Amino acid sequence: PICLLDTIGKVFEKVIATRLSAAIEAAGGLSPEQYGFRKGKSTLDAISKVVKTAEEACAGSRWRGGSKSYCLVVTLDIRNAFNSADWSRTLEALQRFNIPGYLQRIAPNTSMVGFADDVAIVVVAKHLAAAEELANAAVRAVESWLTVAGLDLAAQKTEAVLISSRKAVETASVQVGGTTIRSQRAIKYLGVLIDTRLSFKEHLEYVQRKASGTAGALSRMLLNTRGPKQATRKLLTSVVTSQILYAAPAWAKAAQVKTYMRGVEATYRLCALRIACSFRTVSDEAALVIAGQVPLRELIRERAEIHTAVPGRHPRGHGGRGAAGRQRPEPQEGTGAGRDSQPSDEAGTSADPKRGHGSVQQMPTRGYVPIEVEEATAPFAVQAGQAAG
Template structure:
């Protein structure tokens, strides 16, 4: 379609940009723009796509206006709504009346008449391009066309000189613009990051299916609703004994006094949870408005929620979810199985669920029901704790010359296939009964959802299995459901993080350890059949830790499904391998930091140094500190030194011109100090010490606290004994105990004598001082001394 020159050099012109088409019937015209956008002239084509208009049925989030007068009017309506609550009506009728009246009042006072947000089009002119700069850009275009007409060296030199000066002015205008905007929004983190993404050119890309959106919304909803039930039906026979799951339940004796049967909510609890709502996660009602009327709103909701508890009924309006499909960025875009459902629930549902979550959690913790091996969705527990537990068990087993297997089991759609009947009976077994159990039964049954896609809303369908996606109660109900999985065997160490199941089996005989592991997997399969969970065999694998190279005479698996033996595995975001070194993990961190370093370099000229440091802390620091108490123990390895060099490069970018003196890079020690940034070696020291302090002072998680051994003769910790020096250096407990003892030996209070925030501040200040005067960053943790707390004012 293009037959003229699109690329011009100083001495020649070529036609190297083309548009190819195999159907000329719908093509109107083609053309070339004479614009200096790039080295190649833009080409375009005008054609008829024959796309009809699609009626959009989706409702956009309303645009609201808020002021003190409107809030007072709305509060007056809330008080009238509270007075109208009838004790005669059922909980469902009362809540329906409340939602109706609440929405009428909300729309009346807050929603603007033209409440649908208008579609935003991309503004071609950047905000920092002034009228003067725009005229200069036009002058540059004229100079470029002059050179194209008469391609002489004189015209080219004039154009290049003018273009360079203009580019410098545009960069200066862009820098001043973003500095001003960032200063204006310095207290609004969301707007600040929106500006940063604007600088980086990051835009959301909405990938759409090629078939009509109306059909897509319906197909998505049908798939999301039926995928779990179809998976269960095709995996297990229908003649499974409904009571077989009881074989794995532990012994819990609850009488009427110990059981959780009823609860009365308080207005103060509702006000607290309303104040914690996220302003960006409301579906229709803006959380920021609910927060401003929380006193009166909590009074109304408290009566309604207590009425729901007394009747054991969860309102129907709170059981409807709006689902938005999100492409996983892998696989065929037209395959709906490559989309992830993102559910949005009513803000009132989230408040009610948070109250129930607190009630259930208090009961579970007071009776010590949840097993210590579960680290997911629990307070004071994290992925780091799960990894420490796993690696300490492996290190101790290998050090004892035991053959150790790490088995990693993956479940297919574990949250979606959860059986309601079994869950409710397990809740009763754990002492959750009476009206609370009736309420949870109502909460799980007859839930509905619809899909919103491309502005089109599907019909509403009912779900029959699984916990609600995007809910507050869902994760807690799941870990209750899977709580008894550790009862399948006492010969394995379990580490769970929600639905991630990891087993570790050790024995002095290699044949025996494989035999034990296969018998445990057989029991796991029986457990899954009884509880109607589905193992995804294609993603299950195992690692032999510390084994010498030998032929594989042994195998792991369930029935005819063999588990894949691997040398390395990504375990909760950390790469572990069979040799128990951290080279693979450090390589992963280096790759992640390198990418972020490029982003930092691109943005360096457009934001002030202070903001650049904040971007460093958001883009670079998280990769350096995630689980560093484990992989950071490789202090003297070449990989860690390579990572340290990369960190120094990032720090020099943040420092900008101050990183150089007479055109030569200065030493980074004063730069780290001035930016208040720790080296990767001292980050290891800092987070190892603080994590050890948290575990010991709170005695939680219990399994980790039991690894530490306090001395009976002093307030120090006994160092765990290891036969192999290499394993000792990799142990978090050994390194954490050694650092703590060093602090205690220098009269530094530790056990309950100093708060954690004060400890963190003083430790960081001391490490900054040490790394500023030591020859290298990695020896700072060995130089801790008694001045860590001296002469420091907080």
């Protein structure tokens, strides 16, 4: 039966996880492209990197003789990873990292409580055929490593999207386990819908449907007469705000388009009305003031600025004290740091500058399979490793 661990068990779990992480980092650490279960990294970092790589590929003045390129994103999923994970492979990984013996002896006596298995392959190439060739080669490299590890890919869960700035919408094909996967107009990547134009129109429509369902359910409880107090209403409706603002720094540019924001702003307004115990005839501005809510576009802009100004820090909460309390670093004389300066990227967060035949970036977003494949005229170089969680 499913049950919760007691406090002592949770504390012991935290101690073991902390010591394992410290030992792995001391031995050289995991791949910088691995984001799952790592301190200081989140899904927002992975999403932002994919979006940034695609934006840089599509940037430029022209295709012929210019720097514009295709960006092909392929998301992979490991079939039945939770039940198929081999403990012997996990123990071998612990030995490769020279984990202390007492921690290795504890591992076989525990059970797997979490296994993140989402992998994304990002390919940048000047020509569509080259992008398909590189993506297929990267998928074969992943399949080869997984076969050795006793795992395989779920072809039915594999998705692809071809991002470009061409007027004509083109498609790409990728082979996964003998199955041909054709690129779609938009794919869901870690909860965010990425489309062929990076407009995020589909994502905002998806968020609006999801948030409006939650807001509608809450509205039936938060009546204008009687019901919970305002503090309780704010707490309950913050769920809707969190759904809307998830990964906001990655799609913040879409908030500048009024037609894209119309649906989510209507849902946000409904929450403000329920907090203020007001009727629908009340204006947006009055409802927000009475409810003590910050305008939605300001929250999105604030989160984007915080994420850009302070790399590695992620806004918490849904605005107000949670986000506004963070201060942007003041410019220092001689350093050039300030609002208009761009912070230096952390290791592994910049796009591959190679633009000739193409380039490949493998991004294990939440998995234990950090594999890196770099394309060049030389054969592929594959580095694989597995770590216990």
